[in-house]
Amino acid sequence: MATDLRPALGGRDAAETQRRLLDAAERLFAERGFMGTSIRAVTQAAGVSVSAANYHFGSKEALLAATYGRAIIPLNEARLARLTELERRAGDAALPLTDVLDAFLRPVFESPDDASFRGLAGRLFSDPPEIVAALKQEYFGEISERFVAALVRALPDRDEDEVKLAFQFVVGVMVHVIAGQVETNPTPPSSDVTETEELLAQMIRFAAAGLQA
Amino acid sequence: MATDLRPALGGRDAAETQRRLLDAAERLFAERGFMGTSIRAVTQAAGVSVSAANYHFGSKEALLAATYGRAIIPLNEARLARLTELERRAGDAALPLTDVLDAFLRPVFESPDDASFRGLAGRLFSDPPEIVAALKQEYFGEISERFVAALVRALPDRDEDEVKLAFQFVVGVMVHVIAGQVETNPTPPSSDVTETEELLAQMIRFAAAGLQA
DNA sequence: GTCTATAGTTGGATAGAC
DNA sequence: GTCTATCCAACTATAGAC
Numbered sequence: 452m453a454t455d456l457r458p459a460l461g462g463r464d465a466a467e468t469q470r471r472l473l474d475a476a477e478r479l480f481a482e483r484g485f486m487g488t489s490i491r492a493v494t495q496a497a498g499v500s501v502s503a504a505n506y507h508f509g510s511k512e513a514l515l516a517a518t519y520g521r522a523i524i525p526l527n528e529a530r531l532a533r534l535t536e537l538e539r540r541a542g543d544a545a546l547p548l549t550d551v552l553d554a555f556l557r558p559v560f561e562s563p564d565d566a567s568f569r570g571l572a573g574r575l576f577s578d579p580p581e582i583v584a585a586l587k588q589e590y591f592g593e594i595s596e597r598f599v600a601a602l603v604r605a606l607p608d609r610d611e612d613e614v615k616l617a618f619q620f621v622v623g624v625m626v627h628v629i630a631g632q633v634e635t636n637p638t639p640p641s642s643d644v645t646e647t648e649e650l651l652a653q654m655i656r657f658a659a660a661g662l663q664a
Numbered sequence: 665m666a667t668d669l670r671p672a673l674g675g676r677d678a679a680e681t682q683r684r685l686l687d688a689a690e691r692l693f694a695e696r697g698f699m700g701t702s703i704r705a706v707t708q709a710a711g712v713s714v715s716a717a718n719y720h721f722g723s724k725e726a727l728l729a730a731t732y733g734r735a736i737i738p739l740n741e742a743r744l745a746r747l748t749e750l751e752r753r754a755g756d757a758a759l760p761l762t763d764v765l766d767a768f769l770r771p772v773f774e775s776p777d778d779a780s781f782r783g784l785a786g787r788l789f790s791d792p793p794e795i796v797a798a799l800k801q802e803y804f805g806e807i808s809e810r811f812v813a814a815l816v817r818a819l820p821d822r823d824e825d826e827v828k829l830a831f832q833f834v835v836g837v838m839v840h841v842i843a844g845q846v847e848t849n850p851t852p853p854s855s856d857v858t859e860t861e862e863l864l865a866q867m868i869r870f871a872a873a874g875l876q877a
Numbered sequence: 878g879t880c881t882a883t884a885g886t887t888g889g890a891t892a893g894a895c
Numbered sequence: 896g897t898c899t900a901t902c903c904a905a906c907t908a909t910a911g912a913c
Contacts, residue, residue: 465896486700487792489888500898505890507896576845577790579700612849613866619846620837620870626845627836632789634832636825653826657833660877661870678878702906713880718908720878 469507471497476518481570485515485578516586522568523590529558530594534601546605548662552621552655555598559629560647566631573630576622595622606662614662621658628654682720684710689731694783698728698791729799735781736803742771743807747814759818761875765834765868768811772842773860779844786843789835808835819875827875834871841867 475496479488490511494501508514533554537546559569575587599618603611627633628650637646688709692701703724707714721727746767750759772782788800812831816824840846841863850859 468896483792484697484699484790486697490890491888501889502891502899503897511889573790576840576843577697577786579696612851615849616846616863616866617870619840620867623837623840623845624833625836627789627832627839630789632832632836632839633829636828638825650829653829654833656877657830657874660873664869664873681878703908704906714907715881715909716879724907 478567481567485582519586526558527594548605549659551601551605552658569629573626576626617662686734691780694780698795732799739771740807761818762872764814764818765871782842786839789839830875
């Protein structure tokens with residue numbers, strides 16, 4: 452069934468090969484970082500040949516860039532859509548602080564099925580700068596500016612430089628969580644979704660209090 | 665002058681070679697991570713031969729362990745000394761929250777002259793687990809337990825699991841800052857020391873508010 | 878204690894057959 | 896479009912001279 456028409460010639464479908472490579476790359480780059488991940492490890496996990504990766508993406512760095520593109524563009528679109536909707540509803544009034552934080556954090560935690568792509572976002576802050584600086588600017592620069600501006604609007608009485616600094620603290624919390632460094636103590640009857648929801652609520656509460664302090 | 669008696673035979677002093685290696689390793693492991701740093705890069709920066717590193721430390725992983733030992737043991741001693749003094753002064757009363765946070769954070773930011781060793785602590789949370797898990801337990805396990813207990817004592821009305829979680833958020837903020845990911849906007853007449861002091865004060869204020877929320 | 882030289886792997890990338 | 900085979904550079908670690 453489905454649309455799995457194999458090409459008449461040669462091996463697998465090209466799109467399928469690329470998808471498998473990106474899936475494996477996403478997981479491995481997230482878990483082990485760029486320097487800790489070899490092309491061979493990615494291709495082996497994807498079940499394709501080493502040269503397939505170079506054919507489809509050109510280089511290891513280009514594979515990383517493609518991996519970020521696929522994972523983070525939808526995430527950032529979700530963030531900006533939520534923020535835009537908040538701004539529309541608020542009109543000229545101050546933005547509600549916890550809603551702004553929710554718009555920033557929630558898409559990170561509820562997007563895809565598995566957690567691997569979350570760690571990838573964290574690597575923007577720990578992989579060597581010459582590898583990820585451009586990607587960080589591309590995928591986090593605008594987001595950062597938009598949300599800082601929103602937080603300044605949500606906290607009209609606070610000094611702007613202090614809000615900027617506190618936003619970076621919030622990013623630190625987020626990165627730490629998505630890097631898998633936070634152990635939760637789930638209260639016994641707890642599904643994955645309620646656990647995630649609880650963690651998100653705690654992060655927002657922590658961040659909101661810190662921003663208001 | 666001084667006690668720089670060169671050994672009668674052979675090249676340089678062994679202790680001096682080790683010091684140079686540890687200095688270079690500290691900086692490079694901090695900046696580029698374990699996988700991103702080659703022994704050759706370390707020995708070249710230290711001005712010694714490749715084999716000197718293996719002779720003195722045995723392997724790349726052992727060099728990393730030695731680097732952590734030299735950098736973090738004094739740091740943790742300072743943290744625990746401050747905490748113990750706080751507990752002594754408080755007697756049976758609740759511990760003052762901001763003082764506990766100060767005891768945890770201040771030694772990280774005022775210890776050595778240069779910033780390289782700070783980043784090393786951050787690598788405990790971003791280098792591949794099979795490399796740093798044991799080091800993280802060794803150099804952060806006890807510290808973490810002691811400070812969580814102190815924070816629980818400082819916040820007797822708060823749920824213990826929530827305090828544990830919030831402590832991990834504080835660690836996230838700290839790691840983000842020591843990893844060099846936070847840009848400060850220093851108000852013009854600002855020396856390094858007042859800038860650091862200001863950053864520390866902001867972190868403590870942010871963390872204290874989040875913990876109390 | 879330090880060096881040069883080298884062994885033995887593993888890495889990224891490419892050529893050429895199919 | 897995919898594969899096998901290969902090149903070449905860089906790596907960790909060690910052997911052996913001094």
